[in-house]
Amino acid sequence: MVREKTVKLTKFELEVMHVLWDLRSASVREIQEQLPEKKRPAYTTVQTIVRRLEEKSAVRRVKKIGNAFIFEPVVTRNATHNRLITELLELFGGSARPLMAHLAEAGKLTLEDLREMETLLVDQEGLTGEGREAKRGSLPRTRS
Amino acid sequence: MVREKTVKLTKFELEVMHVLWDLRSASVREIQEQLPEKKRPAYTTVQTIVRRLEEKSAVRRVKKIGNAFIFEPVVTRNATHNRLITELLELFGGSARPLMAHLAEAGKLTLEDLREMETLLVDQEGLTGEGREAKRGSLPRTRS
DNA sequence: ACCTTCCTATGACACATGTAGTAGGATCGG
DNA sequence: CCGATCCTACTACATGTGTCATAGGAAGGT
Numbered sequence: 447m448v449r450e451k452t453v454k455l456t457k458f459e460l461e462v463m464h465v466l467w468d469l470r471s472a473s474v475r476e477i478q479e480q481l482p483e484k485k486r487p488a489y490t491t492v493q494t495i496v497r498r499l500e501e502k503s504a505v506r507r508v509k510k511i512g513n514a515f516i517f518e519p520v521v522t523r524n525a526t527h528n529r530l531i532t533e534l535l536e537l538f539g540g541s542a543r544p545l546m547a548h549l550a551e552a553g554k555l556t557l558e559d560l561r562e563m564e565t566l567l568v569d570q571e572g573l574t575g576e577g578r579e580a581k582r583g584s585l586p587r588t589r590s
Numbered sequence: 591m592v593r594e595k596t597v598k599l600t601k602f603e604l605e606v607m608h609v610l611w612d613l614r615s616a617s618v619r620e621i622q623e624q625l626p627e628k629k630r631p632a633y634t635t636v637q638t639i640v641r642r643l644e645e646k647s648a649v650r651r652v653k654k655i656g657n658a659f660i661f662e663p664v665v666t667r668n669a670t671h672n673r674l675i676t677e678l679l680e681l682f683g684g685s686a687r688p689l690m691a692h693l694a695e696a697g698k699l700t701l702e703d704l705r706e707m708e709t710l711l712v713d714q715e716g717l718t719g720e721g722r723e724a725k726r727g728s729l730p731r732t733r734s
Numbered sequence: 735a736c737c738t739t740c741c742t743a744t745g746a747c748a749c750a751t752g753t754a755g756t757a758g759g760a761t762c763g764g
Numbered sequence: 765c766c767g768a769t770c771c772t773a774c775t776a777c778a779t780g781t782g783t784c785a786t787a788g789g790a791a792g793g794t
Contacts, residue, residue: 456781460681474741491783493742498781513741513790524692527682531692534678537604538671542698543706546690548668548675550711554686560708562687567694567701600751618771635753637772642751657760657771 452521452529453502462495463504463519463526471508471518596665596673597646606639607648607663607670615652615662 455463465480466472472480478492496517499505507515538544549555599607609624610616616624622636640661643649651659682688693699 458782464681487782488784489741490785494783495781497743512792515742527688527692528696530678530681531689531696531698534674535698537608537674542693543703544671545675545693546699546703546707547710548671549686549689550707550714552672552675554675554679555690555707555711557708557711559687559690560704560711563690563694563699564701564704566691567699567704570694602752631752632754633771634755638753639751641773656762659772 452525453504455499455502455504455526459495459499459502459504460526462492462499463521463523466505466517466519467523471516473511473514473516475514477517596669597648599643599646599648599670603639603643603646603648604670606636606643607665607667610649610661610663611667615660617655617658617660619658621661 461481462477465477469476469480474489474493474496477496478486478489481487481492496505500507500517504519504521505517506520508518509516535542535545546555605625606621609621613620613624618633618637618640621640622630622633625631625636640649644651644661648663648665649661650664652662653660679686679689690699
């Protein structure tokens, strides 16, 4: 459980990171071209964001092709997503239930999703979940 | 399905709203006192936030007690939460699965939670979920 | 070598956000 | 009625964020 130091990223910075996570590495030009054309910002706007991401150590320069720098992510998608979720969760009192209830209510959550998660969760518990089980009380084997 | 116009609220504004949602209505002083003392801002800071919430039509003055105004929420907790979740979901490609996967991974999601949700979801489908079923394909009754 | 093109580095700016101080009017206990 | 309090309305200001323009250097084709 190595806790990565995840920085705070803004909405736009996040979008750029997503491009980088997908492409593995890219130049400013490539990043800009990946952004949805509807709201594609000016080249230098993207450049500024990348620069700020650099300052935050969220990306780094890996090499230079021609006269253009190639950037790659330093923080992982996973760590960043976890951070986002944790923050949202705090607004909900820290519990996932209200959050899930909303998802269900909004029709974003299907029974299929739940079944899928169940499988996933069971597997996980088998591998690493022992500690948690003790901490939260053993699960009542409902619907035996 | 009346779509309420939910405004964008900042982190701090959200905290104030939570107090108001809990208290139903309150004065600036009361709001300030409800905020966790660790990071309790100055009275006028709270006042400023409330004023901005007023400008955004997220709260309104309902009456005056002494020389103090009493405020109450205009936007509902529910609508606001849904908005937050929707926004977060967009960062995840719009699907709830990755989000849930993260919750599970972070140990925020238990089998119990899932079972609970299942019940909730089934009830909901029975009442209002017919349309969705058609839209997303009928559910394969897994685990018969 | 020269010109066109692309990239970088830097500066700027408006609006958002967190945070709070000040002035002056309204209230309340005596 | 008076002073101590409390509240409101305003102002202020440092940062954060989205958005871009400019200047000038580097590459590449011819």
